Amino acid sequence: MAFNAPPIKTTDSDDVRNVGFEIEFTGLTLSNVTSILQDVFGGTLEQKSEVEYELNTSEYGKFTVELDWEFLKNAALEAKVKDQGHKRVEFLHQVALSVVPLEIIFPPFPLDKLGKLDDIISALREAGAKGTDDSVVAAFGVHINPEVPSKEVTTLQAYLRAFGLLQWWLNQAHEVNIARKMSPYIKLYTEDYVELLLEKDYETLDALMDDYLAHNPSRNRALDMLPLFASIHEAKVKNAVADTKVNARPTFHYRLPNCLIEHQDWSFASSWNLWNFVEILAADADSLDFLSRRFKAMSMPVIGVKRSDWIKEVNQWIESLG
Numbered sequence: 398m399a400f401n402a403p404p405i406k407t408t409d410s411d412d413v414r415n416v417g418f419e420i421e422f423t424g425l426t427l428s429n430v431t432s433i434l435q436d437v438f439g440g441t442l443e444q445k446s447e448v449e450y451e452l453n454t455s456e457y458g459k460f461t462v463e464l465d466w467e468f469l470k471n472a473a474l475e476a477k478v479k480d481q482g483h484k485r486v487e488f489l490h491q492v493a494l495s496v497v498p499l500e501i502i503f504p505p506f507p508l509d510k511l512g513k514l515d516d517i518i519s520a521l522r523e524a525g526a527k528g529t530d531d532s533v534v535a536a537f538g539v540h541i542n543p544e545v546p547s548k549e550v551t552t553l554q555a556y557l558r559a560f561g562l563l564q565w566w567l568n569q570a571h572e573v574n575i576a577r578k579m580s581p582y583i584k585l586y587t588e589d590y591v592e593l594l595l596e597k598d599y600e601t602l603d604a605l606m607d608d609y610l611a612h613n614p615s616r617n618r619a620l621d622m623l624p625l626f627a628s629i630h631e632a633k634v635k636n637a638v639a640d641t642k643v644n645a646r647p648t649f650h651y652r653l654p655n656c657l658i659e660h661q662d663w664s665f666a667s668s669w670n671l672w673n674f675v676e677i678l679a680a681d682a683d684s685l686d687f688l689s690r691r692f693k694a695m696s697m698p699v700i701g702v703k704r705s706d707w708i709k710e711v712n713q714w715i716e717s718l719g
Contacts (some may be wrong), residue, residue, distance in 0.1 A: 398666040400511040403676035405546040416504030417542035417648065418514065418665055422658050424527035428468045430462050430499055430626045457513075458504030466531045492705035499538045505544065505648075512600070515664045528656035537656045538577060539668050542648040548629060550602045553622075554594065555685060557609070558622045558648065559678035561591035562688050565704050567653055568619070568712040570671050574655050583619045583652050587612065588701045602629060610637040621650040651675075674715065687712060 407413055425433075431450050437440055440454030450466040494496040506514065531539045546552060560567075564585045568578075578585055590612040599605040606626050614637050616623055627645035632641060654668035678685055691710055695702045 398662070398664045400508075400666045401670045401673045403438070403509065403543075403673055403682035405676065407546070408544065409547040409549075413507045414521060414544045414546060415507055415511060416511060416544065416669070417505045418503045419500060419540040419542070419656070420656055420665075421500050421501075421537040421539075422521070422526045422528050423498055423537070425499065425502070425521070425523045427464065429524055430501065430521070433524055434460055434462060434501065434517060437517045439518055444554075446457070454504075457506065461500075461502040463500055463502075464498075464513060468618070479519065496613055497570075505542070511665070513560075515549075515666070518658060518664050522658055522661070526658045528658040528660075529577065530655075530657065530659065538583070538652060538655050539654040539665070540648070541651040541668060541672055542624075543651070543672070544648050544673075545625060548602070548625075548647065550599050550605055553602070553625075554605055554677065555679040556601050557605075557620075557622070558594050558685060558689060559660040559675045561594050562685075562692060563675055563678060563706050563711060564591075564619060566708050566715075567671060567674075569708055571654050571668070573653060577655065582617045584617055585619050592693070595693060603633075606630060606633055608632070616636050616640055616643060616650075619651070621652060623656070624648060626651050632697055678714075684714065 403414075405414070427448065431442055431452065434452050438452065438454050438457055438460065438671065440452045440457075440460075443451045443453065445451060450462045452460040455458070492694055501517075503514070541574070545556075552673070568585065573583070590608075593608060593612070597608070599608075606629070609622055609626065610633070613622070616638070623634055623638060623640075623643045624646045625648060627643050628647045630647055634645075654671070657663040657667070678688070692702060692707065695710070697703075697705060
């Protein structure tokens with residue numbers, strides 16, 4: 398599957414934009430995954446602990462492979478430092494394999510090289526990797542980290558508005574798994590916050606960040622802006638959100654897609670191409686203005702905008718793109 402190109406392909410310094418991906422899945426061991434990853438991308442493998450590896454490549458950068466359980470990662474690091482407790486870590490590792498996902502954190506790939514990512518997806522699938530549908534309780538997913546084209550307040554508000562207008566449609570289009578919907582990790586923005594984004598024209602990044610943090614003081618959003626805002630004003634984010642896992646970087650952090658790695662027709666492009674509608678809308682001032690006016694016009698007292706009607710409205714806009 399091809400990766401659709403966004404309207405804005407470069408940053409304001411004329412560099413090609415990068416996109417990072419994170420993927421969670423089960424069905425394989427750490428050694429399976431690191432071996433496959435090295436076969437596809439080459440590089441030098443380094444074991445950080447019993448449950449965390451890094452693959453350093455000259456062409457693409459650093460890949461991280463880990464068992465996504467903070468308690469176990471900390472126990473493994475402690476065992477490595479003290480050179481004891483390894484049997485306990487191995488026991489916890491074996492227990493966790495069926496319910497705790499493995500995670501690959503990819504380095505940023507340039508937009509024009511995203512197709513290379515499908516090589517690893519097909520290799521993991523053939524080896525037996527299983528995604529979201531394999532668990533009725535685990536909320537495995539894919540995270541997309543597109544580099545922002547600019548940190549100008551008008552650009553960032555355009556993206557926030559675009560996502561706010563599309564979030565209900567995206568939730569349906571991704572067919573988000575029920576376990577993930579019920580989890581706290583991918584909450585959508587409240588309708589009150591979306592209305593605020595559509596009503597105000599922010600003149601400063603501080604004002605935009607202040608309102609975002611007041612309404613979304615958590616990483617657990619389908620579009621998490623904390624990494625980006627921390628890269629702009631880390632102290633402001635830390636004062637509002639007491640979470641050590643916020644990593645500053647100049648990217649959006651999109652957390653909504655399922656991981657459907659076991660499906661033959663699924664690839665990272667499946668998730669990216671839906672996110673790309675946010676890119677398209679954010680870059681189209683006329684469409685953004687039109688949909689903003691329609692959203693406000695369809696809002697009724699007390700009950701707000703009817704979700705099913707709004708999804709139909711978004712579908713009409715998407716059909717108009719041709």
